[in-house]
Amino acid sequence: MVLLVRPSGDAAAAAAAAAADDAATDDAANIVAAPAAVAGAPPDLPLTIPAVSEYNKLDSSESGGNGVSLTVSNASSILDDCHLGDSIAVNGVCLTVTEFNKDEFKIGIAPETLRRSNLGGLKTGDQVNLERAVAGHVRFGGHFVQGHVDTVGEIVSIVPDDNALTFTFRPRDLDVLKYVVEKGFIALDGTSLTVTAVDDVKGTFSVMLIAYTQSKVIIAKKKVGELVNIEVDFMGKLIEKQVSSLVEKQTNTHLEALVEKIVAAKLQKLSN
Numbered sequence: 001m002v003l004l005v006r007p008s009g010d011a012a013a014a015a016a017a018a019a020a021d022d023a024a025t026d027d028a029a030n031i032v033a034a035p036a037a038v039a040g041a042p043p044d045l046p047l048t049i050p051a052v053s054e055y056n057k058l059d060s061s062e063s064g065g066n067g068v069s070l071t072v073s074n075a076s077s078i079l080d081d082c083h084l085g086d087s088i089a090v091n092g093v094c095l096t097v098t099e100f101n102k103d104e105f106k107i108g109i110a111p112e113t114l115r116r117s118n119l120g121g122l123k124t125g126d127q128v129n130l131e132r133a134v135a136g137h138v139r140f141g142g143h144f145v146q147g148h149v150d151t152v153g154e155i156v157s158i159v160p161d162d163n164a165l166t167f168t169f170r171p172r173d174l175d176v177l178k179y180v181v182e183k184g185f186i187a188l189d190g191t192s193l194t195v196t197a198v199d200d201v202k203g204t205f206s207v208m209l210i211a212y213t214q215s216k217v218i219i220a221k222k223k224v225g226e227l228v229n230i231e232v233d234f235m236g237k238l239i240e241k242q243v244s245s246l247v248e249k250q251t252n253t254h255l256e257a258l259v260e261k262i263v264a265a266k267l268q269k270l271s272n
Helices: 012-024 111-116 174-179 234-249 254-271
Strands: 003-005 051-059 067-073 087-090 093-100 105-109 130-132 143-145 151-161 164-171 185-188 191-199 204-209 227-232
Touching (some): 143 185, 174 227
Antiparallel strands (some): 087 093, 164 204, 191 204
């Protein structure tokens, strides 16, 4: 299932337009770690934020499947047309709804997901980003995200820049950095953001959160040392596999002969 995550860190206008779209269509909810008004409540009443209401390490109920389950409350804004088996991204992880009512839903978490993501560290009361699977008829306001987290990253610094914040992260699996490029896309806890810098020597990359994004997602509430889920742009992985496969097929053919010729020429030049 492909998820569309918005707002983008560098597209506040697109995010605002998307929010207006979602008011009329419930198929693609915005990131809702930010306060979401209680339906029918006056605008000056306290706002609610989706948060973990239960983390069960061994849920023996029918909807728990004898595994780890997570229940998220204050999620009414994205549950109007929810069905069992639907996909909802929690902190950028695509998960399956196994039980729900008008205010909360439960999802199961597989061992692989616990190994790859920060969901195993959640506890009751923790706020989360939520995202519904994108519908084909809504405006595209971010980048395509599968909800398949590659690794986690540690926040190594948070630096104010006028009204924005620059966050720098170090991935646990440094191999993912080869897919991270300046001005490219990356999803952090499910939020679509633009990469502002990459340091391959230090093994870090940075993003900038504008004021609007800070008010809508949980990353802005995190501190140095905390973890975020990282999903790199999957197009880079697809291209790498295709090129690698092509190169392997060219072994003992013209490509190999060309490489040998270039190396021989270089060696001859060095020996002269």
